[in-house]
Amino acid sequence: MPEEDLVELKFRLYDGSDVGPFQYSPTATVSMLKERIVSEWPKDKKIVPKSASDIKLINAGKILENGKTVAQCKAPFDDLPKSVITMHVVVQLSPTKARPEKKIEKEEAPQRSFCSCTIM
Known part of the structure; x- marks a missing residue:
């Protein structure tokens, strides 16, 4: 592929x-x-993505979809001289799997006694 067809990208x-x-x-x-x-x-860096699914790329104010190509994501700057395109990187770490807490069944739950007062 000719070098002039390549797109130069940097990620902020x-x-x-x-x-x-x-x-x-x-x-x-x-x-x-x-x-x-x-x-x-x-x-x-303090925040490090573990996988590609932890990252979102933003170009020209739009979040880019994984299946799209670079050519489909480029803003139409045909009249500008070739330059580096900056895309913004947002890291959203996937939540860690919390240990499931034991559910206390109704029979095992401690009995609570309630009292009420009525003033007449």
């Missing part, structure tokens, strides 16, 4: 630092971009 992280820039084919999918971001993620 939550703290303002960048990952990249990298060159991608216009046929590369968003899920491929996410996998690359996870593999290139800086080790010194």
